[in-house]
Amino acid sequence: MQLIVCGLGGAGSRIADTVAAADERGSRSAVVDTVALDTDQGSLADLETIPEDNRHLYGTLTGSGRGFDGHRNRGQEAADEELTELFRAVDDLATSRGDAFLLCTSLAGGTGATLLPTLAAELREVYGVPIYGVGVLPETERTETTDQQRRAANAGKAVDPVLEATDALFVFDNALWTKTAESAAEPEVRTRLNETLATRLIALFEAGEADRSGRVAESVVDASEVINTLSEGRIVALGYATQEIERPTESRFGLGLFTKEVDLDETTAIKAIETTVRRAVNGKLTVDVDRGAVERGLLVTGGPPEWLNRRAIADARSWLAQETGSVEIRGGDIPTPDTDEILALVVLAGIGDCQRLAELRAAAENE
Structure with a gap:
């Protein structure tokens, strides 16, 4: 966008x-x-x-x-x-x-x-x-x-x-x-x-943009997805987490020399996505809000393409829907081949109010 x-x-x-x-x-x-x-x-x-x-x-x-x-x-x-x-x-x-x-x-x-x-x-x-x-x-x-x-x-x-x-x-x-x-x-x-x-x-x-070499995500978050998530003029809170990953390698001669990357174990990728998304949602947000007050959400996951497991991302979206009670949870990915970390960005939108803003309004009334 x-x-x-x-x-x-x-x-x-x-x-x-x-x-x-x-x-x-x-x-x-x-x-x-x-x-x-x-x-x-x-x-x-x-x-x-x-x-x-x-x-x-x-x-x-x-x-x-x-x-x-x-x-x-x-x-x-x-x-x-x-x-x-x-x-x-x-x-x-x-x-x-x-x-x-x-x-x-x-x-x-x-x-x-x-x-x-x-x-x-x-x-x-x-x-x-x-x-x-x-x-x-x-x-x-x-x-x-x-x-x-x-x-x-x-x-x-x-x-x-x-x-x-x-x-x-x-x-x-x-x-x-x-x-x-x-x-x-x-x-x-x-x-x-x-x-x-x-x-x-x-x-x-x-998230929805091609990288500078022209590569586009498999599951694109285009401008319309962002616009639909952020509609209705309410509060938005962002959650974010990263996790370092270690790409699997093996030695050609068993001596620890001349290593090369090998196929990633699916279980490892699933666990990395699940852990990072949960940290993004349950960790510190840009503003503290009631997760149950969220009307719409967007989950963006990023990292090396082979780590962006489709099943894990779908499960993470389902889990986010359960946590928020929202039926409008969109998603997309940011494939970044040269990175050594997984990232998860969670957009919690359509929030009517939060405690912090109520406190500030009270401060204005008491001035």
Whole structure:
């Protein structure tokens, strides 16, 4: 599936930048073009992958190019005043080649979360393709400062307008992924979190694409499969797991020299697929959700073609359907001959709500 990736605000632009970098490194490509729209000149300058011509500063009359420090009212005012120019910045991209827009933002800030609904509405008037959102939730602290309380309230105010504006919202909870005594504001931590999110997004959207040598999956996840899974504008959680594998070999002369690959035992492949899929589903998701609230799902498995056992993958899909209670579990594979690992990506979609978002809405009401 081919994407137009838009970074909105500082955090959203960094996420878009990381997604673009991950796409460039991969054996497949799902990113057609990228753009960053922000009110902080310094944050735009720090981006590494999005071309400089595609980085756009706005809100300078009220923010002086230094951002709005989480003030939603100022962010909304700037978005409304400069919407025409911001839309043009996106419209100037190679939009005709995109199957969907991916709008990335932090829900806790004052820039991206206020721009996203406004920009999405304008894009929907012109383009007949899905608009997906990526929304990052703030971390939590035992003793919250005034700034942290405001960020939580901001996220609570932002989530419903963003959900209404998008066809689906990929939620990533920083509170779930930061370790004790860490802060998502620390550059190293922030980079790790963004790469964690980007890895999962790229695995999903590259699944239906041919690799750079032209090879296509046996069971393709085409754009329509993704669109059908992500329909109805609700929350999406992603699960992901990998497992290293050891390709079976034998020595030609029994001396441990001149080894060659031999046929893979089917039981070994089945066990590897089963284990990896269960870890993806039962492990840490991008946001904690009730598996029973899932209406639709998508299972993507990847690895060397000989390890992608058809029976094991079919059984894994059936198991996922039982775990979620959903009758709409789609699937596909990513054959990668030169890798030494199995991967499983699980998309849990159509989720109406989750505890974390309810807590943030409560924070907004109590502000």
